[in-house]
Amino acid sequence: MSRSIRIIPIIVLLFVILSPADALLSGEVWEKTTEDKEHGIDVYTRTVVGSQIRAYQGRTTVEASLDALVSLMSDAASFPLWMHNVNSARVLEIINDKERITYVSQGVPWPVKDRDLVLYSELKINPDTGAAIINIEAWPDAYPEQEGHLRITEMKSSWAFTPKENGMVEVVYETYVDPGGRIPPSLVNVHTLDTPLNSLRGLREMIKRPEYRDAYMDVLHKD
Numbered sequence: 654m655s656r657s658i659r660i661i662p663i664i665v666l667l668f669v670i671l672s673p674a675d676a677l678l679s680g681e682v683w684e685k686t687t688e689d690k691e692h693g694i695d696v697y698t699r700t701v702v703g704s705q706i707r708a709y710q711g712r713t714t715v716e717a718s719l720d721a722l723v724s725l726m727s728d729a730a731s732f733p734l735w736m737h738n739v740n741s742a743r744v745l746e747i748i749n750d751k752e753r754i755t756y757v758s759q760g761v762p763w764p765v766k767d768r769d770l771v772l773y774s775e776l777k778i779n780p781d782t783g784a785a786i787i788n789i790e791a792w793p794d795a796y797p798e799q800e801g802h803l804r805i806t807e808m809k810s811s812w813a814f815t816p817k818e819n820g821m822v823e824v825v826y827e828t829y830v831d832p833g834g835r836i837p838p839s840l841v842n843v844h845t846l847d848t849p850l851n852s853l854r855g856l857r858e859m860i861k862r863p864e865y866r867d868a869y870m871d872v873l874h875k876d
Contacts, residue, residue: 682699684698686709687846687850692853694853698710705839709848710827710828713824714824717822721865723868724870735855736852736855737850737855738760754795755774756769758799765834769804769805771791771793774787778873779815785814785873786811786813789811790808791805791806791809803833805833806831808829809828809829826849826852
């Protein structure tokens with residue numbers, strides 16, 4: 654099934670081949686915080702210079718093709734089905750087959766106001782490892798503010814999919830996000846752990862669907 658990709662939010666870490674999260678968080682060490690042994694998910698956190706909010710990283714290994722994973726990440730309409738706390742998502746602009754701008758609405762428990770993000774994302778291929786990397790960053794001014802939402806202005810993220818032996822792919826999901834408002838950083842740090850856990854659980858299930866499992870992404874096979 655051929656779908657030309659135009660990838661999704663680049664919101665959380667930029668990279669060239671390494672994620673800008675590395676630049677943002679350089680010098681800090683990832684500390685294992687929690688795990689889901691049943692699904693093979695490990696979650697780490699680390700401090701960010703100048704912020705009381707910690708960045709998080711989720712890791713897992715899945716049996717899938719890069720086409721399946723990139724296909725899923727390019728399908729913004731699917732985000733509410735598997736990404737933690739996402740109410741809705743839609744593509745605002747497809748820049749080219751590797752770059753796009755996406756709008757995401759996130760639900761937050763009452764009485765906190767719902768958040769939203771405008772994300773720029775870009776797909777890159779590491780020629781040495783064959784990894785497909787999606788870098789994401791917040792572009793808060795690229796779309797008008799929406800009623801009932803507080804716009805998140807600080808967010809960087811990345812998804813890295815690295816092929817391994819026997820058809821396995823290592824998935825690494827990193828994010829730093831400041832939700833804004835008056836939420837205490839200590840509370841943010843506790844609840845953000847749910848994001849990598851639930852999102853990676855969702856990803857593991859979604860890539861089994863035929864529309865992703867059998868996908869062929871032209872962008873991954875260009876010379």
